[in-house]
Amino acid sequence: MNWQGVRVLVTGGASLIGSHLVDALLERAALVKVVDDLSSGKLENIQEHIDSGRIEFIEADLREPGVARRAVKGIHIIFHLAADHGGRGYVDLHQAGPASNLLLDGLVFWEAYRADVEKVVFASSACVYPNYLQQDPSEVIYLAEHMVKAPYDADNMYGWAKLVAEMTLRAYFREYGMKTASCRYFPVYGPRGVENHAVIAMIARAFLKQNPFVVWGTGEQIRNWTYVDDIVNGTILAAEKIDDGRAVNLGTMERIRVLDAAKEVLRYTGHQAEIRLEADKPTGPLNRVADNFLAKKLLGWEPQVKFIDGLRRTIDWYFSTKHEREVAAIFETMLTER
Template identity: 65%
Template sequence: MNLNGKIILVTGGASFIGSHLTDALVNKGAKVRVVDNLSSGRLANIQSHIESGKVDFVEADLTEPGVAQKVVDGTQIVFHLAADHGGRGYVDLHQAACTTNLALDGMLFRACHELGVEKVVYASSGCVYPNHLQTDPGEILYLQEDMVGPPFDADNMYGWAKLMGEMTLQSFHQDWGL
């Protein structure tokens, strides 16, 4: 895919993975906007791109009203990496905090649909993988999206929120072509 000149939003773009994605997109000639609340990301990860004018940075919380609409407006492609997380210990010990991902994903996907985004790429998690398939190495591996189906058995609330994000985006695609 030719990304030269494409206007791309990276949510969570100051994070470790997000900043490396931002590097790659800038190197491919994309015009990149990053939104991050800096709860786990670091501005230093993308500072050189901001200073060079290759990245437009917005420090904001995507769960706040109107933020998703503002940052999505004018973009063609969205890479959605933003999430309430913090590693295995965090997602195991802060179940309720991880439920904010349900609202975050829903508001972002709706903004993408309403503003005519061409493509959304969603970063999910291994926590969506069914627990009963993780215990036996002989079990079938789900390597294709269409292999996923009931019974769902995500690992912790973070996993359930990510699984709901996948299913929400699939619904937006089926209903509205997002």
């Protein structure tokens, strides 16, 4: 697909994924508009593009009256990433905030339809997968798209809102003919990440020289952390190749034990500390890894960055850009907030 001159809206475009997506779209010569209320996104992630006039930026909350209508005007393709979200501590402990995503998503989708937007690409989540499939870390299981079915058992209100949004977009395609696609993001990390997500939290603990070095849960939880550049590439491919509202997993099939990730952070940073497991802290599902066969089949996509390499890149970025006093001031709050 030739993106040159395509008018694109990225909601949540100052976030980790959103800002990298903006970079990639600009490289493809798209005309980019960003809407972000900066409640969790950071202006510094896109400031260079604002200063150069390469993007139009609207600082606003899409849940407020009239904002979505103004944002979608004249747009060809929407990448809808904006959401009330956070890391595991936030998702487990906060339900009212993520419930507002039902309103947020509904407004964006409806205004997109009214404005005759060609396509909406939605940032969904692995949180749509049934919790009951993800409770045994010793089981080798890969979550495939068809496993999201009745009886539904999404991960907290955040996961339910994502599931409803996916269903809504499929209905919009069937009933209104609006092209849509949903990308189920599995845990994402990389430069510009924040401390309420697990990988960045581990890096921050090493940066702050925390001893004992705290790991939430038993450490046996299994994850498939996926590097942000791979997620962005998959998202753009979904925009190019999916029209019918189907959902596709974007995630590596590497099975990574949380305790092993923590040990690698300590090893690479040279921080010598005792690891303390805190089993009473939020952990979420104990075994969450994607099956990415469908993405390979439909998009020709598969992750290019191994976890060990992406982790080291992210550590290097964090240690070269952060200030100890600033991180220490926000760290404990960020673990459960946004």
